[in-house]
Amino acid sequence: MSAVRELENWLRTDFVAGNTVLEHAYVAAGAEIVYDVRELDRHKHTIRDDGGALVARISELPESTRDRYTLLGAVGFYLAACRRHEVAAAEPAQAVASRLGLALGVAPRFVFAHQSTHNPADGDAVRAFTNLPDERIFVTYNGFGVLAYERAAAALRRVPAMGVSSALATYLFEDARAALDDVLRFNRALTAELDADRFFRNVRPYYKPHPVCGVEYRGANAGDFASVNEIDLHLGLCDPTDPFYLRILAEKYPYVPPEDQPRLRDTKVDLLAAFEAAEPTPRTRVNAAHFLALCRAHGAAYAFHHHQLVKPFLERPAAAAPAERQARLSASGPPLDVVIAGLARLSDLRAARGRAGTARVRLDRLRARLAASESGVSGAVDEA
Secondary structure, eight states, X not given: OOHHHHHHHHHTTHHHHHHHHHHHHHXXXXXXXXXXXXXXXXXXXXXXXXHHHHHHTOOSOOSSHHHHHHHHHHHHHHHHHHHHTTOOOOHHHHHHHHHXXXXXXXXXXXXXXXXXXXXXXXTTBOOXXXXXXXXXXXXHHHHHHHHHHHHHHHHHHHHHHHOTTOHHHHHHHHHHHHHHHHHHHHHHHHHHHOOHHHIIIIIGGGGOOEEETTEEEOOOOTXXXXXXXXXXXXXXXXXXXXXXXXXXXXXXXXXXXXXGHHHHHOOOOOHHHHXXXXXXXXXXXXXXXXXXXXXXXXXXXXXXXXXXXXXXXIIHHHHTSOHHHHTTOBSXXXXXXXHHHHHHHHHHHHTTOSSTTSSXXXXXXXXXXXXXXXXXXXXXXXXX
């Protein structure tokens, strides 16, 4: 059996079992982590040592980009679990992750894609840290959301070649709207089924920042895909020259799958500008109405995520955490209050709220133009 396959087998068996035992112990203690308990320390050290030995046996990297990225996820699961249980990952394993990250041009750690869209199933089971229901709920619904965002982005990606007055573009706008409605539907289901305390104590800790070969990399984030940013830019809701948004794109770049990276660099398409420049023909008016509904759906999905997921599942539990852990709390890397403030600003942009720097004025102008052109058509019909 190859070294890679042995690692995969371990990740799907003993690794999951060991993490699950530890998480149940943390739950019983009412804590995020428990220290200096001999039996629990044995489980932590077994994960560290067994996983490190298996990764150290990997000498040759796979040939294909897909296989390399899959292997990076496997090694990354091990590194993330070591960080979660606060034991130092084996240095040879960190070296393998660094080699893979360098070869792929990505951060040398586990990211959310490795848990969702780039997580090959084997016997109906995908890689997981634990067998806890809340991990499965979180990963599944967020994975569905990623697929829905990718569907919306793929539809919008095709519109510029057809033009905003094309009948075919109507279908694409409808498809994108249906996909964004799915995002909201999945977020609602996630809110209903996920336990906030279990998420905060037993799922979130696997997403923490950790060093690889001495360099600290931020934690995994369920939004680390290009599609949501493609939608921002295609709809004209975010400005790629805005320093705030440019920082988001630049910071996210190493944490998205390799095939997503070129899409983060393509920031030129702005369908709002295309509608602003188009003649108000009957088809353009129809498509503009679909476009405005699409903007509302994008803002609604993200606003729901911010207010019904980020705040109750991250911000509020963090405020209730023990004082001795407050200083070490983060969300993927920066201090939690900095992350929350940035997400609030992003919510304003995506919802085009009436604040400086958003697309609200441009969207209102398009709505007014659409209403005026419809009034003109109605008046011409009345006169006839």
